Amino acid sequence: MVLxxxxxxxxxxxxxxQEAISFGKQVADQIGxxxxxLILGPHPDPSLAGKFGADSVLHASDPGFTHADVQSLASVxxxxxxxxxxxxxxxxxxxRGRD
Amino acid sequence: xxxxxxxxxxxxTTAKIGFVEDNTAFDQSGVQFIMNPYDEWYALxxxxxxxxxxxxxxxxISVGGADCDQVIRKGLAIGADEAVRIDLQPADAFQVAxxxxxxxxxxxxxxxxxxKESIESNGSEVGAMIAELMNLPFLSYASKLSLEGTTATxxxxxxxxxxxxxxxVPFVVSAAKGLAEQRIPNMRGIMMAKSKPLxxxxxxxxxxxxxxxxxxxxxxxxAVHLIDPERMDExxxxxKEEAKVI
Numbered sequence: 001m002v003l004x005x006x007x008x009x010x011x012x013x014x015x016x017x018q019e020a021i022s023f024g025k026q027v028a029d030q031i032g033x034x035x036x037x038l039i040l041g042p043h044p045d046p047s048l049a050g051k052f053g054a055d056s057v058l059h060a061s062d063p064g065f066t067h068a069d070v071q072s073l074a075s076v077x078x079x080x081x082x083x084x085x086x087x088x089x090x091x092x093x094x095x096r097g098r099d
Numbered sequence: 100x101x102x103x104x105x106x107x108x109x110x111x112t113t114a115k116i117g118f119v120e121d122n123t124a125f126d127q128s129g130v131q132f133i134m135n136p137y138d139e140w141y142a143l144x145x146x147x148x149x150x151x152x153x154x155x156x157x158x159x160i161s162v163g164g165a166d167c168d169q170v171i172r173k174g175l176a177i178g179a180d181e182a183v184r185i186d187l188q189p190a191d192a193f194q195v196a197x198x199x200x201x202x203x204x205x206x207x208x209x210x211x212x213x214x215k216e217s218i219e220s221n222g223s224e225v226g227a228m229i230a231e232l233m234n235l236p237f238l239s240y241a242s243k244l245s246l247e248g249t250t251a252t253x254x255x256x257x258x259x260x261x262x263x264x265x266x267x268v269p270f271v272v273s274a275a276k277g278l279a280e281q282r283i284p285n286m287r288g289i290m291m292a293k294s295k296p297l298x299x300x301x302x303x304x305x306x307x308x309x310x311x312x313x314x315x316x317x318x319x320x321x322a323v324h325l326i327d328p329e330r331m332d333e334x335x336x337x338x339k340e341e342a343k344v345i
Contacts, residue, residue: 014258071236095257098223099239 002028003086004054005077006037007096009066011044013037016092018052024090025053033087038080040073041065058084070099100155100246100268102146104179104212105199105229106138107161108170109219122313125219134170137214137274139177144279145244146212147178153246155209156180160202162195164188168297175292176284182297190307192220196228197305204233209268210251215240215275223273230271238270242277 004024006017013021021037028035037049039059046059058080065073073096081089091097110116110130117126133139146157159174159182161167171182185198203211213226223239230237242261243254255262256275284292326334338345 016258069236070239071230074231093223095240095255099227099237 001033001084001086002031002035002088002090003081003084004035004037004090005092005097006039006049006054007092007094008039008041008043013039013043013048013052014092014094016094016097020090020092020097021049021052021054024088025055027088027090028055031087036084036086038077040068040076070096074099100149100153100209101207102150102155102157102210102212103199103203103206103208104138104143104146104157104159104174105161105214105225106143106159106170106174107135107195107214107217108132108163108167109135109217112218116316118314118316122315123311125314132166132170134173135214135217135219137216137218137276138212139174139214140281141274141276141278142212142214142272143174143177143179144282145274146210147282148279149210149244149246150180158183158206160185160199162187162189162198162302171297172292173284175295175297176288177282178284178288179295181295184297184299185302186299187302191309192222192224193228193309194305194307196225196232198302199225200229200232201303201305202300203229209249211235211269211271213271213273215273226271226273233269233271236266236270237273238264238266239273240275241272242275244272244278 002024004020006021007014008017025035034055035053036056036058037054039046039057042061042063046057049057111133114130118124119126150157157179159171159179161171162185167184171184175182183202187198189195211229216223227237238253238255240256241253242256245252249268250265252265255264324337
């Protein structure tokens with residue numbers, strides 16, 4: 001499974017997150033697996049990730065994620081990637097992704 | 100306050116970029132190397148300013164061969180107190196970060212500075228990796244950093260704005276434009292740099308985790324087509340038939 005951290009905020013999946021999902025889907029198709037988008041924080045419609053190519057979505061809606069520091073986010077993403085046996089983890093080359 | 104500044108060499112921005120060894124290695128022949136500007140102009144100078152205001156020591160660290168010594172000496176000429184070179188031609192960012200983290204763990208360090216990225220690879224990886232390996236906070240793309248006691252206040256570039264955060268030392272910070280003003284080494288600094296300590300230490304032996312399969316150059320930009328505003332049909336035809344975007 002290809003896991004994509006889909007950056008989101010203000011009720012939408014950010015452009016960087018949309019591109020990451022699209023790239024994750026390409027990688028998943030190449031290796032014959034599925035693409036799962038990970039959305040952290042409140043979001044009115046996480047299923048929107050499907051529009052950009054995600055086969056499934058993991059959504060943790062706790063508002064605490066909205067202003068979480070990068071170490072906490074990295075720790076959560078890492079735990080989920082390990083627990084789901086993700087073969088690839090895709091992050092955006094954005095300020096948050098680089099952190 | 101012990102301040103560790105990570106520096107790396109990068110090709111001069113005017114260097115002609117080419118590859119060798121079946122496009123798996125950068126062709127260094129005839130290339131002039133400089134200190135990565137984000138390391139030199141912002142990370143190093145802000146560290147020096149903090150030392151000048153509060154006392155302490157600024158140590159440069161670089162992972163590389165003897166070909167790095169020229170840029171390390173320049174850092175010493177700008178004002179760093181001492182330098183360490185880990186004698187290894189690194190294969191990836193993880194190897195660099197692991198070697199620097201190992202040194203930093205063994206030496207009491209209050210702040211670790213990196214540039215926000217190296218201008219050759221634009222990876223922005225090493226700082227975050229050092230922080231993770233040392234279980235330290237990582238503050239990226241800092242455009243301001245002030246220190247009161249052992250608490251720093253930083254302004255960080257984020258999408259669409261800036262973020263102001265407070266953090267206690269020790270931490271890792273990556274330096275962006277605005278953090279400091281470039282300093283040009285003067286003659287006294289250049290002469291003093293020759294006698295400042297540059298310690299060369301062996302690597303710990305951490306293996307890289309990635310390898311380069313191939314490099315390719317970006318496609319050359321095509322010439323600009325100027326279309327008369329009265330000829331919209333021609334613009335549509337070009338977008339459809341040549342650019343193939345509609």
